[in-house]
Amino acid sequence: MTSLPESRPPGGQPSGKGTRLRASFGGLVVPVAIIGAIAAFETARTTDASREVFFNISTPWLMYFVFVLSTAVIVGAFVQRARIWRLGKPRPVLNNFGARLTNLLTAGAGTSRVKNDRYAGVMHGLIYTSFIGLFIVTLLLALDDYLPLIFGSDAEHAFLKGGVYLAYSLAGDILGVMGLVGIGMAVYRRYISPPDKLTWDKRPSEDAIIVGLLGVVLFTGILVEGLRIGGDEIPAGNESWSKWSPAGWLVAKIFGGVSESALLDFHVGFWWFHVVGAFVLLALMGVTKFRHILLAPLNAFFKRPATPLYLAPMGDIEALIEEGAGLGAGRLQDFTWKELFDADTCVRCGRCTEVCPAYTAGQPLSPMALIQDLKTYMNHAGPLLIGGKDPETELAEPLVGGYVKDETLWACRTCGACMQECPVLIEHVPSIVDMRRYLVMEQARVPATAQAALQNIEQRGHPWRGTQLTRETWIEQLQAEGIEVPMFDGTQDYLYWVGCSGALVERNVPITQSVVRLLIQAGTSFGVLGQSETCNGDPARRLGNEFLYATMAQTNAETFNELGVRRVITACPHCFNTFKNEYPDFGGRYEVTHHADFLQLLVAKGALKPKEMNGQTVTFHDSCYIGRGNGIYDSPREVLESIPGMKLVEMPRNRERGMCCGAGGGNMWQEEAGTRVNHLRAAEAANTGASIVATACPFCIQMFDDGIPAIQPDEEKRTIKAYDIAELLEVSVKPAAMAVQDGAVEVPPGVA
Structure with a gap:
């Protein structure tokens, strides 16, 4: 069969879509013109078309009476709700006006999240x-x-x-x-x-x-x-x-x-x-909840444009104590007016609860129910406060511990999945943490294991009770290998912040050492604090001890500023989020980079050159505090994909809809009721068929190391192991990296 020669434009290149598009456009002109002419003719025949507004209605004025009644009901109802909202503490909503307006038009009026x-x-x-x-x-x-x-x-x-x-x-x-x-x-x-x-x-x-x-x-x-x-x-x-x-x-x-x-x-x-x-x-x-047609766009505007998992400081806590003001939120007037507005905006769609890791695991938390419980308390306590009565004496039970149970608050991972999914942009996590603050600082009702972690932070500067390691153990181990770790003295470009888990948890020490070896190999100018490092306070803040957090944040910020710290690298998403988004409230403003971003940059520049790791199949788990919290999704995957021979597969819940490992919100130091969240996530990772679950968070590594043996008790038949991206990258960039088969990745030094 003879084929016709392909038509080519000047230059000898085959004709592309442009020619076909021109032909199609030309073919449309005639029928469109005919249709337009017919429409114009028909319209010309109906130039007198119109209709009487109140056709066949003899008493249209009655409609205005009904309209006035309807308007009175709407205005009266909103005035009544506004009086309750005003019981809350002030919160500015006119800063970052451009970002707020964008929220209003896209997520509010544009309902962009509804289509999820x-x-x-x-x-x-x-x-x-x-x-x-x-x-x-x-x-x-x-x-x-x-x-x-x-x-x-x-x-x-x-x-x-x-x-x-x-x-x-x-x-x-x-x-x-x-x-x-x-x-x-x-x-x-x-x-x-x-x-x-x-x-x-x-x-x-x-x-x-x-x-x-x-x-x-x-x-x-x-x-x-x-x-x-x-x-x-x-x-x-x-x-x-x-x-x-x-x-x-x-x-x-x-x-x-x-x-x-x-x-x-x-x-x-x-x-x-x-x-x-x-x-x-x-x-x-x-x-009714139909009010969301007005409240949802407003709530989108009122929503804080800052990073989703940011928590605002309480202010001068000592002054609050002297004034007799409540610490945390145990009464209606302890919440901000925006938090009360959130409760009225909820439409009970259940999307927040559907993605909540605690609820999924059968634990006593439903974000939707919590918001509705807060709204019920508003409906009961608000009119009493407006009438000059005390809800604590008039109501049968208090808000915290009554309407909202203690165990509900402690089950929260502060992972932000609820806020990510909410179509009307309710901010659940700040309200939950405010009530935790009340439990911790006003009522001293704290789970025993969480209290032990808080005491350890206060007394020893870290939450890991019983650890035999010091903050320089990992440094001494590298020195034994002939690797000198530089101490930060202000002359280096970066401070590498190791964090409590990176220095004091045995499983995470090899990750810290892998990061340091990679930084040294790439010629990065950095130093560490060693024994001078202390907890940055994040666990204390998420567990509700704001006073302890504020003390540590202020101390660390002053230390950083005295040392001349300008840029920080850290492998801990919680430290990253705290330094980047919350330390500025305490005078600490630094350029903060997570190690996933930094390693990706080093690979892209050619400072690190991954070699072959044949046949590896890996799935990546998104840590909540770098993923949903800070939008870092691509760089850790790019690090993994830069390793030749490594195949990346995704879990069903990934990126912004990824599932929490279960450690967030201080739950690393709490006992769980119901199924353990990390067991669910470990099973999801194993079901991908990958031999490696990679992550970029020391907490997540610990949760997978606990979860994988629980779902695959037989060690000989275990199909998946957990590694940090730095460990995998280090194995690949070694001068004599081994080409290994799926399921038999070379174990980084120090990893059992």
Whole structure:
């Protein structure tokens, strides 16, 4: 078979998509022009198209009375809620205005997070677009009616006539049908095939009223339009106009056998039913979760633009004690007004609980239930406070320990998964930590193992009770190998912050040593503090002892500043997050780099050259505090992918939707009720078929080292091991790196 020669443009290159695009475009011009001409002709025939605003309604003024009642309910309800919000402490919301405005437009008004659940995203998109669109349609109708009156014109319409009116009618019908399709999807999802998360806090009456009334209003809107068309527009010989309202025209055809007078009588009745229903629906905005249509965009604006896992300082704690102010949040007025606003914004969608590692493991925490419990307390305590009464004496139980149980607060990993998923941008973690602060600093109700860690931090400068290592043990081991670790004296470019786990936990010492060997091999100018290093305070802060954290942060920041520290490298995501995002509140402003980013930079520059590691299959676990907390997802994967022969596979939950290892929020030092979170995550890693689970966090390594033996007790049949990316990179860059088979990676020095 002879093939035709390929057409080539000048230069001899094969013709590409450009030629095909031009041909397709040319082929579209003629039919589009024909359609446009027909549309123009049809529009020209309907230049008089319009309709009376209050057609067939003899007492339209009654509508304004209903409108005033509806508005009064909405305003009254919001004023009442605002009085409760104002009971909270101040929180600035006008700083970083540009970032806040972006949040409002994208995550708020743009509902960008809703689509994370695909079905719900389509459903919500249809209903939301219909609601907003029909609001604009109604607003345009009002302007069309009132503008001539305002400007003293005799014209019946300002702009809704002819082609503009017909396009307006078509848009209104399309929006109404879209809304009904969305309502149908909502009914199916909520009542026919509901996902588990919609059954955790069912309130059938409220949900049915909102969904049902919205559907009734949309349906009666189309019905009223059809009755008007059938009773007036078609009999008047203007059916060509009617077809621009296809849904209404279809209704008119269905009732084609009914007399005009009967249609007009039905029109009046259903018009009032539709109008009253619409205003009742708006009134519900003030007293049900339907209020989120206003609160969600506002909450997006109010949300702190800072790093998601940032915690704000409490201020001068000694001054608070002298003033008799509460430490932490044990009363309504101890929360910020934004935290109270969060509780009213919640729509009980269950997305936060669905991704919560504690809830997944069967532990006593549901972020959604916690927010709803806080809201219930608001509803009970708020009116009492406004009325001058004390909720502590009037209510049967307190907020913390009563409405919200202690064990609920201690089960939180502060991983931020709930905040990542929340479509209305509620910030759960700061409220949880505020209540922990109350438990620790006001009530001294702390789990025994957590209290032991806090005491160890206070007395010894680290949380690892019983460790036999010192902060220089790892240095002495390297010296025995002939490697001298430089002490930081202010002349080096970087301070390498080892951290408590990197120096004092036996499993993490080899990771620290791998990082140091790589830094030395790459010629990096760095130094360490050795015995002068102490805990940066992060465990104390997440466990609720803000006073201890503030003391350590202030001391460390002063030490860093005296030493002339400008740049910090650390292998601990918790230290990284604390130095980068929270130390600036204490005068410590540094350029902080996580070792994943730094190693990736060294590889990219050619300072480190990975060699072959044949047949390795690795899955990467995202640490919450560098992933969700700081957006570091690519660099650790790029380090792994830079190693020739290494194959990267992903766990089902990865990147911003990755699952916590279970150690966060101080749970490294707490006993767990229910299934251990790290066992679930270890099983997920093993199920990928990878022989290595890599991470970039010392806490995560410890949790995997505990979890893997639990899910694969037989050591001989164990299929997966946990390593830090630095350990794997060091093996690969060795001058004589071994080419090993899957499951038999060379064990870095010191790793059992």
